[in-house]
Amino acid sequence: MTHLRWHPLTALLTVALLAGSAPVLAALDSTDSDNQSQNSSSAGPIKLGSTPSRVQPSAEDLGRSGLGEDGLVNAKPTIPSEFEIYVSGLAGIPIQRMGSDLMLPTRSFASVEANRQVPPDYVVGLGDEIQLTIWGSVDADLRMTVDRAGRVVIPRVGPVVVAGLRYADLNELLTRRVGQVFKNFQLSATLGRLRSIRYYVTGFVARAGAYSVSSLATVMTGLVQAGGPSAAGSFRNIELRRNGKAVGAFDLYDLLVGGDKKGDLPLQADDVLYVGPIGAQVALIGSVNRPAIVELKGNETVNDAIRYVGGLSTVADLRRVAIERLSERNDRRVVELILPVDGAQRLSSGDVIRAFNSVSAALPQAKQFKRIRVEGEVARPGDYVMSPNSTLSDAVQAAGGVTRDAYFFGTDFSRESVRRVQEAQYERALRDLETDFTRNTSTHKVSNAEDAAAAVQNQAGTTRLIDRLRATRPTGRVVLDLTDAARELPALPVEDGDRLYIPARPNTVGVFGSVFNAGSYFLKPGNSIEDIVKVAGGPTRGADTGSMFVLRANGSVISTRQSTSGWFGGNALASLSALPGDTVFVPEELNKTTFIQEAKDWTQILYQFGIGAAALKTIKN
Template sequence: MRSRIFTISFFIFMIIMWIHDPLLAQVKNSQLPRIPSSLRMLDEKRYLTNSQAVSPLAPGATQALPPSSSLPSTGSPNAYQSGSSLTQSSILSQQGVVNTQGSDVSQPTIDSAQQQESQSTTSTLNSETIQIPDAGLQPEVLSSIESAFQDISLAHSPADEGAPLMALHQFGYSIFNRNISTFAPIDNVPVGSDYVLGPGDELRITIWGSLENTYIQTVDHYGRIYLPTIGPVRVWGLNFSQAEKLILAHLSRYYKDFQSSVTMGHLRTIRIYIVGEVAQPGAYNISALSTITNALFAAGGPNKTGSLRNIQLKRNQHMVEYFDFYDFLLHGDKSRDLRLEAGDVIFVPPIGSIAGIMGKIKRPAIYELKEPIRINDLITMAGGLTPQSYLKRVQIIRTKPNAEREVIDLDLTHAEKDGTTPKGIELQNGDLVIIYPTDPRIYNTFSLNGSIKHPGEYEVKPGITIRQVLPPESLLPEAYLDNVEIIRFKDDLTTEVIHINLKKLWEDEHAQDIFIQPHDLITVRSEFKAPESITLTGEFKRPGTYTIQPGERLSSVIRRAGNFTNVAYLKGAVFTRKAVQVREKEMLDQFVKQYEEGLLAEGQALLSYSAENRSIRELEIAQRRQQLKLIASRVTLGRIVIHLDTIEKFEGSQNDLILQDGDILTVPREPVEVMVLGSVRNPTSFVYKNGKNIQYYLNRGGGFSKAADKKEIYLLKADGSALIGFLKLRNIDPGDAIVVPPKIEIKDWTWIKDVATIAGQTALTFAALSILL
């Protein structure tokens, strides 16, 4: 018995594991980084073949990567902020396949071509696909400093209405977000005379004259080069100019009547260290020509929590230089951008005091303050004011220590009583300066429009009048001079319309002229009236659009069009008019609105009905509403039913209408069919048979269906008229339509249930009484 229980339990356990095993595998796989095969092969190739790497940012720069434990994780803000790309190399580095700090230069590193190649790949990590951005501007996220200033700027934004508010960014850091080709590796770098030689530098010595030869020598670890016949020559520590003179002096001892030239070949690399608040701290192998700026670009630049104005260069445990990157960015000054030497340390300390400026300024941003500055200095640092800057309203949003914020309003155009100016106010850490815009409205103009040669806005000059503004030569020939309108806005915000007769004003010099005031709107109407036209389409000898004269009739235009063609079907003519279309549209909308209101009232009255009664009535109302929409959508608006005939008979008849602008007359060819529509068994078109009545065509359509409403049949003639009654006696013409509408009936049988209920209750009552009696 126990063995059976154990066997059954074991099988149940195996089934559960078999079911859950794929799920566990999915969870397990989702927690591990997935490496594409193409990316894995790419990095294996890099690891095996890359023996000497070059940084993409500094001449000859390579980075000796820090230990894997110091690498930032993919989720760290520093890794994302520096714009570094997550590649297979970073995954391998976390597994120990990296260059440790202090490793030999020949160990595998990451070169520029590989970085550019890896930037177009996609790595999958934690079941999420991360698109590696291409080379160029990396996505920029707000730092904690920028977020704090954004909170203030959103509450005190001077942005124009409807214009998007741009977030303030820290000045200078965006230059490190893109790969600058200026700092890419260069083979032939011009070397100045002050370049100091060292081990690894290559010299090319060319001799011509009594002998011709070229010697390529590399400075060895002892600082010497070897010249034939002469022997070793020590050049370590000499600058390029001194070394050239020394080599020429040695050559002159053994050779006569010659000339020589000394140039630099491949330059040596040096190892320097970049630490502090930088994107990628560590040891870097860079060209001996590299400066502080080149090294910063190689390391991805300082973080936004790092200083750009107090970058320190240390050499042999001594401070060599304080480099202010703002000097380079704002003034192009690189005088303090010293050339680096082996073993130098570049330290980027945390950022110092900061202040932001926004609004009508040329370069709104958040700036680092190297020393206490005043508001005028910050404006100069931001590029200066714009023409729209309003100096009478400048605000400083200041955050008090351990307290609330305060607003300081300044007028930079006036000096204080003690002789000081608001421009001299010293800024504090975290201040935000807002330069508000001037009033965008214009107050000293008036407007001219209408039949004027040069309409537009004009300046209101002192004493300017209508006679001066509208001389005869300024108007168009069709200008209406008897009534020129001036719309004037009063001080109480009401409007006044002034009418002027320009003819009288021009003819009578003593006529009272009117002075122009700001915001006057002067309108000169036109006497020009656009010609009216009618369009003839279909079976006319010369169809087209014809210009009509006032009072011209339809027969006149038909004659101008050359009369009808021989195949014209006059009974099917369609005449539409714009004015009728507008009126019918208004009437149709009003009818639909009233009908909808009636249906709505009926729906509200259903609240007192029983549930079954209410559902039946709601269905009926829904069908009526649907039928109303269908009818409204199929109504032809603007059509006037006319009866065309030969031009001789039509001319002068009641159907010979006086034409209006936009009228359209369409005359089709004679049709050969009669349509049968609606509730018949086979609604379609049938060939016209002369002399046949309506019953013939209904029979051809299979007769009435069960839903046909026989009492509502009507005949729709080709000219648009509808006929009812005595339809069997009516003549059927080509193009006519026989319409059989459906019968809509909703029978309410709920009263039968009510009667049955009452009858049942009555029967029970009588039965009970009979039992009691």
């Protein structure tokens, strides 16, 4: 049996075949090249030349060659480096090396290069196709391929050496040579299919090896086709080697940051792209325009690193940044730098620069401008921005003052910071209520079917109560210490997000709960709470008058349990003078209905959270 050895040249030929690069095979096969030259320059009648057919690779071949069916390099999942994982943990978002996304091709290399315009300084070489059109005294439409001798053969004119000629000079040369044979003609020469060149990518690259590209390809094209530098490869130390010597250095940051393509040199046949090992890396996170990991080169500073990521963001604190340095055994030391004084400090590998947001942290109240909404009985209701030391009275004056119907005692003043605290306390109170209900249900003994039915009904009522309580949220109302005759607001400093509503003076009082005819009633001068309850028909037989309470228009609550004398259960609440906007609530007796029994102890809590009589009426219904 004969054993075949896999020669490196055989491998290169296989890669070229799988990539469908017919021009490369033609360049490597002297017989094919000579035949093409002879076919294109054969003597006889001048006619349109034919283009050699191109071998199309199969899907299986594309998979082996590393190309997809659309001509794209098959992308492999990128494995983040240890430093990327570390920095992403600090930032809370994925952080990648700057420039890594530039190495992902978005279209077929062949289509990109085919659509590129040939530059005037392009040098014609072996394998290029020249399309020659002549009209006038002679008509011709030729397709000619430059042979190994660097010539094209024009019928009845002869061979013309074009290899090494600039594309801009091609028309002039061919016109001069054809003019030696023909007169009174015009000529146009363009380049058709360009030759392919083979180059090598070595070093710390994602897919090292030999590749074939169009003769228009540059260093950047070659890098992208090879997948770019690997996780250990440098974006800033890329050499173009030709005939064993370095002829150019490419720093990808020049292109990314400055748009400078001076290092993106054209590739030639048998060039070598060498990607060096990655240099020192630092990360920039926080309020920068593009959080990323950047590679350092030379003695670069904090200012250089910030410039690479587009500078600090619009909302960043421009006065300072912090550097987290890696010391021995992974201990971190955080150093604050003052900008721009410390911007010239040199960086070390592994440094993490964090820029701070200057607007996310709340300023002290004494320095904040406050936005407050003023509504109700004022001349100009609306939103106002107040100076840091403004008070409620200043807000009323900014709104043009109050009207003659303004009822200061009923002012509804809500504060956002208070609402947040109330919500937390309200949630805690609801959890305690649920716990108490569950405990009472589990300890309740059921002796017969009637007790079981009552327990089920009680549980259903409890569930409805909890659901309605959760649907009602605190408003953040703050009870102001005012009297019924007050004509101004207290000198309370405002906060951002405050809402001030000054209602018109009402002339009714509401009565709800266990009375014969709940509703709102006109308030006459001198009416007491007892008078108002009598107008509503008085308490029902099941009313718990000892737990009755009154919600004042200013948000305060007065209950019968605050004193121990008077008409309602020996209490002074009955003789209390009724004020405009009062709401009287008469609860049900404990042993009369399970719902009121459960709700009674929570009514005052609801009022203390600023929920109001309308919400309580909704819960009851």
